[in-house]
Amino acid sequence: MMLENINSGYKPVFLILCCIQPPPAKYGGRHTVTLIPGDGIGPELLSHVREVFRFSCVPVDFEVVHVNSALETEDDINNAITAIRRNGVALKGNIETKHTMAPSVKSRNNLLRTSLDLYANVMHCQSLPGVQTRHKNIDIIIIRENTEGEYSSLEHENVPGVVESLKIITRNNSLRIAEYAFKLAREKGRHRVTAVHKANIMKLADGLFLQCCREVAAGYPDITFDSMIVDNTTMQLVSKPQQFDVMVMPNLYGNVVSNVCAGLVGGPGLVPGANYGRDYAVFETATRNTGKSIAGKNIANPTAVLLAFISILFLSVCVFDYFILTLDFMLFVQLHTADLGGQGTTSEVVQSVMKIIQSKGQHTSDI
């Protein structure tokens, strides 16, 4: 086991802005975190998370809230939202959106994000040592506006056979996300922020977004600001991803760019994601996949969800120094799951993780 080789150059950076402090629910020294298992691989991976952190005696209790994606009513998701309001922080699996239902049944994930006003979706894509990829030395922070844009869920069919879908861009939200991006860049010592847009075609909407980014950039002269059209961005990402530092963009382009970047660094099983609002934070995998095709087969990669939970620890618990060391455990677990070309099952990888934690001398319960 390459436990001594900590100096790998990989510096896991948890992107939590100090100015955003959700009130973590704490009672008797123990924190409560809402847990939404979701569908597909969500339940099995999140139960592994609970297993690992119960084993490590982390003082966190989970309030599990199930959301049934087969129901048309919004009671389940409203319960989940209330629980997150209560606890301040949540760990979430992706909830499936069934197209067979009427269009009035909106995406539950989207409802959650907009109700809690989780306006910033943040993802940090870094090349990981030990993971074979076509491109090396990638280190990109992607900040995506999370509440409006193409995800406004405003559609209508005025004339049969002609559907209109509204993309909404507002000055307030664009300023807000740009401000977040620049603040984060400054705090983390990053030098360049790139706004991704399609303002040559969507002159008013993306034009407004770009204008807001420029206005905010003027207040951060220490950070270089540039912009790039989304189609060129994807082309650049697959040929020279090392040129990007921090990227900020509206909702849909964020979806595309974050998935491209996750693919570049090794896949959906490796990258955690976070959704921040003024008062609440919800953590999940960056690419939000349900993983239906691999559910129940014990082959899903638990890395992304484990790292997502560690983000929660930094946010609300902030006590476990030794967890900084255990971040490296993910890299030095020589056993890989199938998505990384390995033969290990999810359970085997989780067991290796627990063994490493134990070997670090941390107080643990029995495996």
Place this chain on the structure above:
Amino acid sequence: MAGKAWRSAVRTQKMYRNLSVTLIPGDGIGPEISMAVMKIFDAAKAPIRWEERNVTAIKGPGNRWLIPPEVKESMDKNKIGLKGPLKTPVAEGHPSLNLLLRKTFDLYANVRPCVSIDGYPTPYTDVDLVTIRENTEGEYSGIEHVIVDGVVQSIKLITEHASQRIAEYAFQYAKQNRRSSVTAVHKANIMRMSDGLFLRKCRQAAEKHRDVKFTEMYLDTVCLNMVQDPTQFDVLVMPNLYGDILSDLCAGLVGGLGVTPSGNIGANGVAIFESVHGTAPDIAGRDAANPTALLLSAVMMLRHVGLQHHAERIQTACFRTVRDKKVLTRDLGGNSTCSEFTEAICQRVQDLD
């Protein structure tokens, strides 16, 4: 009996009579690369007669911008066109000429085959897919409003007619080019009605073409999988914006816009094939341009009109020249001029006879 043989002989003769194609050289490096393509076609003895036309927007009745009547006439007659890069107008008062052409000929499908080029290595090998993008509506309808100060609304339009048309085209393309599967790319989990309609039309077209495998995939999943393993994709069909993003992403996989062909299919049998790179004004006139993109687009054109044999020969000659690495333009990593590169391909094509 004799009558049948005579009729078939006439038909063969008709096929080998020169096919008239409208050639729009374009701006910047456009004229040079168009010359290169004409030379190569000449060397390959492809039965094409080029009709050169220039596109400069003119103001028509009712203050509408139009393409010149001689261009329209030529295209209406020939139906097939080859176009070099056009300058993007900045504050010139007229809209993009590409947009004008698209509207004039109702070019509803943009087709981009992306194939890895042996000899021009990228981190991705064995890419062989085709993106088919709906080209007339979707997010590019240009309908935007300021609702109140600080709130902008941009309308994405999806219609049954356009979705049906593009879906039908995708399956026909797959059949004609012997591709095994068509994947519809969408975001119907979020845009339930609009992408939902698009998806329904794709499903309906799939029902009519059972011999081609049909799958559906979310846009984000396609992006995620595309950068990890592009070999799993074959033909992709999607609305305008996703098509724009994905087609450029796929072009990036095989080496960029300098080596990617593109075709625009219109109603009434019109088709315009084009290179999608820019006019490169910095190297215009210096014999430094790379004609590969326009050449491969011209090859696509040959396939479209049924001249498979010539298409194959010219493409092979081009790829073998690149693979040889002896004569390459600057952007491909070599030191040769455009003329030298063109000459090398001409030689190759003649040797293939």
